[in-house]
Amino acid sequence: MPNPATEAHAMTPTLDIQQPQPFDLVGDTILIAGNATAFEGTLTIHVSEGHDEYSSFTQVGSLGLRQFQGSIDIPATNSFQLNRLFLTLADDTGNENGPSVTIPVLFGPRILPGYRGWQPYTVQPGDTLSSIAQSQYGNGNFQPIFEANQHVLASPNLIFPGQVLRIPRDDI
Incomplete structure (x- = not known):
C-alpha cells in the first residue's frame, strides 16, 4: 500500500546546482547546470551585486528528476562595481515557497579587464x-590574483608552497 507521507516527500521540489560552485570565477556568460525535481517549466536565474540585477530563464521540464543546463549572459554594458556577484536560482512555478539557491560567484571581468578565463598555478x-604576477603578467600587480582567490586568501602576504591559486587570464 502506498505511503502518503513518502509520496508527498518524493514530490517536494528540490534544486541541486552543480555548476557554478560557490566562489567559482565566472565570465560574461555564466553556465549553469544541475538537477531539479518537481519543476513545472522554467528556472529563473537572477545575477546581482546588490545594485543591478540581470535575469534569465532556462527550461527545466515537467515533474520528475531532470538534469538541466542553461546560461545567462551579462551584458558588456553592465554597471556592476563589485567583483562578487550573487547568482539566485528559483523554480518558476509561482510557488513563493518553492526551492531556491543563492550562490556567490566571482566576476572575472571586474577582476581583470578583458578576462577570458583562468589557469591554475x-x-x-x-x-x-608579486613574483607570481611578474611571471604571469610581466608586472608585479598581484591584485587580480588576490581578488580571484579571495575565498582562500585572507591576506596577500599569506600564501604557502603547494597551494593552488587561480590566475585570471585575458589571453586564453
Whole structure:
C-alpha cells in the first residue's frame, strides 16, 4: 500500500546546482547546470551585486528528476562595481515557497579587464603574489590574483608552497 507521507516527500521540489560552485570565477556568460525535481517549466536565474540585477530563464521540464543546463549572459554594458556577484536560482512555478539557491560567484571581468578565463598555478617555495604576477603578467600587480582567490586568501602576504591559486587570464 502506498505511503502518503513518502509520496508527498518524493514530490517536494528540490534544486541541486552543480555548476557554478560557490566562489567559482565566472565570465560574461555564466553556465549553469544541475538537477531539479518537481519543476513545472522554467528556472529563473537572477545575477546581482546588490545594485543591478540581470535575469534569465532556462527550461527545466515537467515533474520528475531532470538534469538541466542553461546560461545567462551579462551584458558588456553592465554597471556592476563589485567583483562578487550573487547568482539566485528559483523554480518558476509561482510557488513563493518553492526551492531556491543563492550562490556567490566571482566576476572575472571586474577582476581583470578583458578576462577570458583562468589557469591554475601551484605556489612554489619563495613565491610571493608579486613574483607570481611578474611571471604571469610581466608586472608585479598581484591584485587580480588576490581578488580571484579571495575565498582562500585572507591576506596577500599569506600564501604557502603547494597551494593552488587561480590566475585570471585575458589571453586564453
